[in-house]
């Protein structure tokens with residue numbers, strides 16, 4: 001048989017039917033649902049008198065609108081509250097599993113899927129959310145869909161899809177100290193651009209990717225969408241299998257062995273061809289900081305804000321000028337002289353236990369060196385990705401380190417990643433954020449976002465401006 | 474879904490790359506549990522000078538005179554001319570809902586983000602990819618002639634200028650067929666029920682843990 005890529009294998013295993021023009025009906029194994037992109041889909045089902053095809057394939061959770069403080073008092077904003085209550089009512093009516101706001105397992109949809117073992121290798125997994133690419137870290141085909149497609153999957157367990165082209169992003173070598181998965185993916189986006197992956201499914205490979213933990217691989221795949229690719233993925237290895245062992249959704253007994261054997265085949269065959277290959281040297285990647293309003297506007301922390309006059313094209317020059325104006329930055333400003341007003345550690349990119357450990361280590365360093373959150377920082381908040389991450393962090397004492405250093409320790413949810421709840425930037429406020437999007441207004445109208453790793457965000461909190469985490473020793 | 478066959482309409486130019494779905498419809502409007510009524514909030518942060526909130530009457534809000542869609546010459550536009558990577562960012566279908574509700578029937582750009590592109594077809598909105606040089610030219614012609622209109626013919630897969638010049642564009646046969654006939658995807662899929670069931674039965678035997 002012709003050698004196949006991981007993507008080819010996932011695709012082939014899920015094709016139910018193909019139209020003459022190549023459009024395929026693809027079977028969907030798992031469907032994650034949240035409150036924002038689902039109400040109209042459930043309405044559609046009701047209007048047509050349809051029922052979900054396979055209720056056990058669905059896991060629902062409210063995450064975008066939930067408050068991160070005083071949760072026992074409910075949601076103050078009536079519009080947000082209605083959206084969460086609508087999800088509760090829809091899940092009840094259609095008999096779908098939901099982790100409600102008061103469930104200890106509640107969290108960001110892309111954090112709880114893997115955590116519960118709901119996400120597994122070899123699967124197709126969708127969610128009405130672009131960061132569904134996260135789950136590709138498990139050797140699964142996972143991508144975001146719109147609300148019409150949410151309804152379509154609920155009603156038919158399938159989706160109409162055209163096969164993507166394949167891209168291998170190979171990161172070889174060893175990362176320097178203080179350089180993380182977040183820096184890898186920001187460097188990749190800086191290289192190929194936010195449209196570089198459009199039309200492709202990206203497989204991340206190379207020794208630096210294999211050396212990452214599952215958490216790190218999720219961070220990288222999470223931002224595949226920021227490079228324009230709907231899906232990102234990493235081949236299965238023993239780390240993948242070990243991560244799944246004992247999770248609530250993982251198979252047990254003889255079925256575990258059967259599943260694990262199958263999972264181990266979820267790798268690209270030697271000699272398989274990709275439509276495009278991009279290579280990066282891990283050792284050359286430095287901690288990254290975005291300076292503009294698109295994730296591709298990124299430089300190493302040792303760099304400076306670029307000059308639009310040096311932009312590669314006239315369109316880009318206009319974009320850079322607009323970005324600098326929105327961000328309130330002048331060309332040539334050294335990154336480490338940019339001060340921050342707020343710090344946000346959280347989101348489906350960086351709110352897992354390992355992220356919190358990295359950030360807490362920097363906070364701990366600060367405490368040992370007589371530093372707390374800097375006086376010019378109005379708010380530094382840590383928002384765990386799920387109730388279980390929160391509990392584990394507390395068991396490890398990370399919450400105490402954060403609190404002592406002056407961070408706020410919150411309840412799980414999307415929070416200031418997109419500011420649909422009460423957590424947001426005010427106009428003009430500048431934020432070091434571990435989230436994935438620095439678009440205009442993303443964290444609050446007029447807010448200015450700089451994307452960084454958890455360690456870099458914690459360091460910015462302790463110093464009040466960006467600093468190179470590698471200089472802390 | 475409204476079928477799309479041919480459409481001739483006024484063109485409005487949105488001259489920036491990477492217009493994301495957060496810009497097309499800001500997050501506070503995503504709290505709605507309805508599918509209609511997003512038009513008045515399309516491009517909200519660029520279009521108005523105040524901060525938009527869901528449920529507000531937009532007719533009395535202060536307009537940003539600098540925003541292109543607010544200029545008198547582009548009132549009633551139904552074709553949006555845009556730059557590369559239009560619709561990047563989140564998967565929110567509220568973005569095509571807002572554009573459609575605003576009055577757009579077609580969007581022309583050198584490239585679109587995948588999810589957005591896909592979502593457009595589910596809502597009777599036609600995204601048209603033309604080469605960057607052609608788009609550049611259309612931007613210049615739109616700026617030069619007030620009342621500049623383009624004619625889009627989906628059957629012929631062409632965009633025609635007032636001078637009669639035509640540009641061909643590509644579209645998947647299946648997408649074209651569904652959009653031209655306003656067909657509902659779910660209805661089509663449900664004609665394949667037996668095939669889906671047969672697939673499921675096979676997978677249940679081969680990979681039983683997927684169905685636990």
Ligand code: SF4
Nearest residue numbers: 131347348414417418
């Ligand atoms: S954390 Fe942010 S990016 Fe992730 S699902 Fe929530 S809003 Fe979307």
